[in-house]
Amino acid sequence: MGEVSRGARALVVCPDIRGQQHDLDADSRLAEACGLALAIGIVVVDASVVPVRQVKPGTLFGSGQVENIATACEQHEAELVVIDGALSPIQQRNLEEALRRKVIDRTGLILEIFGERAATAEGRLQVELAHLDYQQSRLVRSWTHLERQRGGFGFLGGPGETQIEADRRMIRQRMGRLRKELEQVRKTRALHRERRGRAPWPVIALVGYTNAGKSTLFNRLTGESVMAEDLLFATLDPTMRAIRLPGVEKAILSDTVGFISDLPTQLVAAFRATLEEVTGADVIVHVRDMANAAAAAQKAQVLGVLRDLGIAEGEGGESAIPIVEAWNKIDLLAAAERDRMIESARQDENTVPISAVTGEGVGALLARIDALLTAGAKVHEFVLPAARGQKIAWLHAHGQVLEDDVVDGGDEPKRRVRVRLTPKELGRFASLDS
Incomplete structure (x- = not known):
């Protein structure tokens, strides 16, 4: 890899092919392509959308358009041309010969980023x-x-x-x-997930479109310093840390790779295992960049991938795993829009407006996650020998103790403890003797 050098001056071209359907409009795709280029240290000197009425098998663009791109390269002293689309090997070679510059397509660019970030x-x-x-x-x-x-x-x-x-x-x-x-790595990950399920610490997975602010939120919740920059694909590998919640002594927070529109086929297959980590979560936090004009289209992309993983249903449908939407970056909104968004979020208890940068709303987000994780909690009653102080202390530390009385146990004094536990906490309490 390493075909693209940092600091290279690049022309970014987004072909808008007639009849080709995309989740984002051409301008949003161009902005995203520039973001991808910046993520690998490329200097974008010019960017444009080029309408393509009919795809030319040899060069993708018409001869006049190729000449215009060549002229722009000369004017801006570009040494690299980034085409935000898929190029065949022949098209790539022919464009390089015509432009006398290195040409890289969307797949090649994302691979460069992945190679640097993994x-x-x-x-x-x-x-x-x-x-x-x-x-x-x-x-x-x-x-x-x-x-x-x-x-x-x-x-x-x-x-x-x-x-x-x-x-x-x-x-x-x-x-x-x-x-x-x-395949061996996938089996190992599956075993780790299975072990975590028995542990059983609840798992909270952060998902969202790339650059939505997942890593910034992860850092705020954990106090860690995971790479969190205003770059697309700042995170590529799942990062996990333990956090505490009001009703949960310990939960595992997982930061995952960002989603993106039109992800090349090779990458969808190659990165499937990374996304599979989400399927073992107890709660999913979908972090959304509400300051982005394409926020609705980005949400559709994320839900589409979650549906492919068998997690989310259609819009408004029930999800296999509870999903909380964290409406991030409200600090970047104008006052009127911010107020309207906060009012809109009140209509759905699983929608929480936040700013991962300032911390606004993060407490409410944690409270909602906590409520979902403890939703299945039930009251259980245990009568334990008073000598089993360690188990009694565990119940006080992990559950919500309602009563704790000394009862007549004949020769040996006993304690009767009524405590509210989630199914996972009950399973962990049962495993203390094993």
């Missing part, structure tokens, strides 16, 4: 697999030595395989090994 072993495996999948169709591009042939073995050997065939074979073999390693 921190865990699993993240790196997923990135490499996605990158190899992307590269194997592009081996013809720019490497002339690949056309040479290797000789066959012995005097009777044929002409042998070309270098390009050998490289493709090596890529396929490497991809096979990576898939096996990833």
Whole structure:
């Protein structure tokens, strides 16, 4: 990887192809593409939407449009052209020859970001697999030595395989090994999820569109300093930390990778395991950037992915896991719009306006999460030997004790404790003797 150098001056072009459906309009897609470029340290010198009435198989754009892009490159001294769409290997090669500059498409750009951001072993495996999948169709591009042939073995050997065939074979073999390693990682993650389910600390997963403010909220709730910048894809690997809630002694907070529109196919498959972490959550907090004009379209994207994971139902439908919407960045709104949004949020108890930066509304968000996690709590009565002070102390620490009396236990004094516990807390109390 590492095909794009930091500080490179780039022209960003968003092709608006007639008849092609997108969740975001062309201007929002262009803004997102610029955000992606900035996330990898590219300097965006100019950005434009280019309408494409008919796709040209060789270059995507018409000849006049290619000339206009070339002129813009000269005017702005751009050394890189970012096309916010999918380019075939031939289109990429032809555009590079016509523009005399490196050209990278949306998939290649996101792969660059993923390659730089992935921190865990699993993240790196997923990135490499996605990158190899992307590269194997592009081996013809720019490497002339690949056309040479290797000789066959012995005097009777044929002409042998070309270098390009050998490289493709090596890529396929490497991809096979990576898939096996990833499968092992998935099994390990599933075991960890299963173990957490028995532990049983409740899990709260933060999800949302990229750059919605998940990591900033994560840092505020945990006191950690996870990378939280105003960049797309600042987080790529799930980060987990323990937090306390009023009615829950300990909960696990998980910060996940951001969602994005038109995620390239290779990346959807490669990053599925990262998103699967969400399926083991007890509560999902959907962090939304309410200062973004495309907030509604971004919500649809996130819910679409959650539906694919078997978690969320359609708009207004029941979800397999409770979802709280954290309407973030209200500090960036004008006063009138902010007041209107806060009033609107009052219509739904699972919608909480917040500012992860200032902390406004975060207390209300924690209270709502706490209420959902303790919703299934029931009152249980235990009669325990007074000598079992450790178990009695555990009930006081983890549950809401309603009564604690000394009762006649014959030879051995006993304590009768009436306590409200969630199903998970009850399961953990039962496991204390095991």
